[in-house]
Amino acid sequence: MGLDELLQNLWYGDNVVWQVDELEDYIFFAEKFMENAIEEGHRCVYIRFAPHRPILEPTKGLDIVEVDPAKGFDYFSTEVHRIIESYGREVFYVFDNLSTLVVEWATDELLANFFKATCPYLYELDTVTYFALTKGRHGHQAVAAIRETTQLLLNFYHVESNAYIHPLKVYGRYSSQMFLPHLMQEDEWVPLFNSGEAASVSGGKDRHILDPGVSSIAPWDTIYSKALQYQMLYEEGRIPLQEMMALKSELCRMIIGDRPRFRELAEKYFDIDDLLYIRERIIGSGMIGGKSVGMLLSRNIVLKEDDTGEFGKIMEPHDSFYIGSDVFFTFLINNDLFRLKIDLSNGYRLSKEEFREVEQRFLEGTFPADIMEQFRSMLDYFGQAPIIVRSSSLLEDNFGNAFAGKYRSEFCTNQGDPEERLTAFLEAVKLVYASALDPDALIYRKVHGLDNTDEQMAILVQRVSGTHYKNYFFPALAGVTFSRNLFAWSEQIDPNKGMIRLVFGLGTRAVDRVDRDYPRIVSVSHPQLRPERGRQIARYSQIEVDLLDLERNEFRTVPVSTLLKDFDYPRLRMYTSLLKDDYLRDPVTNFISASDGKPVLTFNNLISKTKFVEIIGNAIQTIEKAYGQPVDVEFTAFIGKSNNIKLNILQCRPMKIPGKVESLSLPADLGPDEILFRSSKTICGGVVPDIRYIVYVDPVIYSTDIDFEKKQSLGRIIGHLNEKLGKEGEEFILMGPGRWGSSNLELGVNVTYSEIRNTSVLIEVARQTTEHRPDVSYGTHFFLDLVEEEIIYLPLYPDEPEAQFNERFFERSANSFSDILPEYDSFSDIIKLIDVPAVTGAHACVSADPEKQDAICFLKK
Structure with missing residues (x-):
């Protein structure tokens, strides 16, 4: 498409600011603009004030007016206004490069003030005007003020031999491709849809998107400033290696934190340039959190341990940003949410309904102006590329604590004009922040002894990998x-x-x-x-695809x-x-x-x-x-x-690996009535003796006799039972239909982590008469919770020949559910609580061996 098609044409009143690396690029577009304007019979004016070579040469139909900025801001601005007034309405203007004004006036602030005074007057008179800025020469606040005032802001740059244009603002116009980077190919601008290609082009072009600044005396700024200076001196051989390594270690501590194993890996696999690049993409200040560190470390490990260089060709580039952990507490304190965090961290249990109210309070919060400007700059950089806002708490993805699925991640399809995209992004950030107080997350922290540990929520903002197909965006794989x-279903498989x-x-x-x-x-x-x-x-394949529309x-x-x-x-x-x-x-x-x-x-x-x-x-x-x-x-x-x-x-x-299963000698004379069930599909192993209770949700009853509302409440009732039995300190088994933890009520019980964490064994039962089939959940966040809690997980197919299932025991055993939870007696038709010693005079015992693919539950006196 041509430039007019990309921008949906220029309108009367448009001020167009080109951010360029080289003056020749601005000259190219300005010449084309004026040629067309003169040809169409418009009055055309070139305002000349800079010492650089002329943007336009004298030609018929073009007035060239010179103004001297050396006489000061007041004179220059007044004179330009007088010129604009004298020419009147619907005039086409080209200005010299505005960046040269800073040389005369010494500050970005006066440059921004000139633009804010002049641009609205040009808009009022229905003119069309071209301006230029040299990219990377101005402070964040000045560019932000110009972006806020102008109608169009366009980045133009070269990467190797290719030319790209990236519209950052186009007032009043919108298309699904407008704010993507576009590559010039044979006089057409082709949008970069593929995430890897866009990341390679955009990420490699500009490191100073957020303008971190170095004016503070705080170590966060001074160490960054010192590292920038020392890096240059070290490359020139003027700083000893030992001093450079000490500075690198300090920068690493500030960004990564004090967790010993992560620090050790970071020291080995991050060089000073890696750390500076990360720092330059941090919004606000603070650490980047466990998820960000894990992503960055794993990428660098693969690339730096590869002697062949092949992974350098295989690995798709990334251009992520990080919202520093300090911003989280600033948000809490500024929006009167810090006391709420303290109260909930001290053990107050939220219901799901109460947590939704907490989320609403977070959604009503606001961010400081400087953080908002950095958010805008980041979103300008991504344009309309879909992004994902991911939790990256300080404890997350750590050695020993995965927090898998405990905190929130939010996709931003990132379509619409800049303000619409900003609104959607802010909502995503606030929801991720709120998830730090999610009941499951708080219980997980308490169970793992982390309730009194400093937990700050950093955020990882990633470009969504993939490309366009029809109206959709998604990765192929x-x-x-x-x-x-751990799921070695055949003896041929090497688990390692x-x-x-x-x-x-x-x-x-x-x-x-x-x-x-x-x-x-x-x-x-x-x-x-x-x-x-x-x-x-x-039958057991993927039948639906998650994507961004x-x-x-x-x-x-x-x-x-x-x-x-x-x-x-x-x-x-x-x-x-x-x-x-x-x-x-x-x-x-x-x-x-x-x-x-x-x-x-x-x-x-x-x-x-x-x-x-x-x-x-x-x-x-x-x-x-x-x-x-x-x-x-x-x-x-x-x-x-x-x-x-x-x-x-x-x-x-x-990854946490379950401990090695101890061998268990089974009684030689086990009769059919003493075996409660046996499965030949074992994923994780262990031995649990002295099981008193079995919580059994009959798959057939669940499928045929239970209405939707009751299924919807079932997970909460199981949660109450889990809490009650956990307090009694009794071992118990959970057995029920299909996929426990599924979001689809037709496939299984909709429990959460906190509602099953006290069980010793979780059995997913599949009957031929129902549609329930256990998913081999190894690899899901759900499975990682089971492993961390050392819960044995077993799929059970009672109707298959190699399985055993004591139907008589489960059908005829007395139900003690109403004795334990009398207030929920109405659920006794679907939840059967079997007190095994009361029914049989013995306890149940489970032994599961994944190497032999054999698990058995039997009565042990």
């Missing part, structure tokens, strides 16, 4: 990968090589338990070996059949197989149509015809070696030319 595979949970679209469906979807489970050691067989492959400006879930109905998604054959006549086949070419069959997301060709699994495997093993323990990593990826893989690491946390 996303998921979570683990350097250890790791596992991948892979989805099409946003990675939310890989880490959350949602709807009726099943991600592709990939064993790194044997990637083509599946836990499903035959017809199960199609750019037209509706919202997060959406779209069925695979709807999204891919036109069969025109790039390299579709790499992601799908085709189901026709009950037979599944992998396409050979990209020429696929509806007549070839129904698309099923299997990723078979991706796995067999690319190095995707090998790349993931190498990355996680490299990170594990550096961390000194297993890790789990969230990622996105896409397939480039010649089936080359591009990988983006989004998050990395240490």
Whole structure:
């Protein structure tokens, strides 16, 4: 598209400010502008005041008026107003580079004042005017004042041999592509949709987006200023290495914090330039938090431990920003929320309804003016590229405490004009801040002995990985990968090589338990070996895709059949197989149509015809070696030319591995009535003797006899039971339909972390007469909670031949539920609480061995 099409034409009243690196770039656009204006018969004026070469040469139809800024601000501004007044309405103007005025007047403030006085007068007279600023020469406040006043603010720059334009403000006009960076290709401006390409261009161009400033005497500013100075002197050989390393260590402490293991890794894998680059992208001040540190460390580990240099070609660049941890407390204090945080941290339990009121109080909060300006600068940088606002608390993704899924992340589709985008972004930030007081997060902190530990909420703002397709934006590949595979469903699998949970679209469906979807489970050691067989492959595949709808400006879930109905998604054959006549086949070419069959997301060709699994495997093993323990990593990826893989690491946390299972000698003479259940699908192991209670939610009753409202309340009632039994100190088992923790009530009980944390064993039951099927939840945030709480998780298929299920015991045992929770007696039809010793005279015992893929629950006297 041409420039007029991109900007939807210039309007009378427009003031256009070009931010350029070189004067020649401004001359190019100004000449084109005046040529067209003269040709169309407009009155045209060039106001000349700078010592640089002329922007425009004398030509017929152009008046050149000179004004001397050396006589001072008052004279110059008054004279320019007099000139504008004398020419009257609908005149086309070009001004010299405004940056030269600072040389005469010595301050950015007077430059901004001149523009704020002149621009509205030009707007009032329906003129069209070009101005220029030299990029990077002016303070943040001056540029912000100019942006606020002008109608159009355009960045123009070169990266290598390519030219780019990035509109930052276009008053009164909007399109879904307007505020993206655009590449000049054969006299057309082509928007950069791909996240990696945009990050590479924008991130590599300008480091000083936020204008951190160095005027304060506080160490936050003085150490940064000193590091900038010493870096230059060190490169010139004028500063000894020891002094430079000490300064680097201090900067690292300020940004990363004092957690010993993270500090050790940061000292090894971050150089001074890495730390300065991070510092220059911090909004406000303070540390960047665990999630940010994990993301940055894992990327640097993979890149710096790679002797071949291959990962430098594979890794997609990132251009993240960080809202410093200090901003969180400033927000709390300025909005009278700090006392609320203290009260809730001291043990007051919020209901879900009360927490929604807390969220509303956060949403009503405001930020200081300087932070708001930095928010605007960051959003100008991203333009209309979708972003995600992610929690990055100081304790998050730490060694020993994952906080997986406890705090909030919010996608910003980032469409609309700048003010609309700012409003949506502020709401996302406030909701993430509020999640620091979420009941589940507070309980998690208390359980792990962190309730009296300093917990500040930093925020990671990332560009969403992916590209456009139709009206949508999403990555082709996303998921979570683990350097250890606890779900080794075959003896051939090497658990030490790791596992991948892979989805099409946003990675939310890989880490959350949602709807009726099943991600592709990939064993790194044997990637083509599946836990499903035959017809199960199609049935237990991903059927919906999470994505960002750019037209509706919202997060959406779209069925695979709807999204891919036109069969025109790039390299579709790499992601799908085709189901026709009950037979599944992998396409050979990209020429696929509806007549070839129904698309099923299997990723078979991706796995067999690319190095995707090998790349993931190498990355996680490299990170594990550096961390000194297993890790789990969230990622996105896409397939480039010649089936080359591009990988983006989004998050990395240490992975907790359940302790080794002690061998348990089973009684030799166990009768059928003494075995309560047995499963051949074991994910994590352990032994739990002396179990008194079994909490049993019958899957058949749940599916057929319980209404929606009761299902909606069931998780809360289970939570009350969990709390009651936990206080009694009795071991108990939770058993019930399908996916515990699912957001879809049809698939399982909608419990949260706090509502199951006291149980010893969690059993997900699948009956053939229901639609419930346990998702192999290994890899979800839900599963990480179970591992951290040392809860044994088992899927149970009572109707399968290799399983055992004592139907008689579960049907005929007395129900003690009303004795424990009489106030919720109405739920005794769906929740059965079996007091095992009272019913049998013995306690139950569970033994689970993932190596043997065998778990048994039996009566032990």
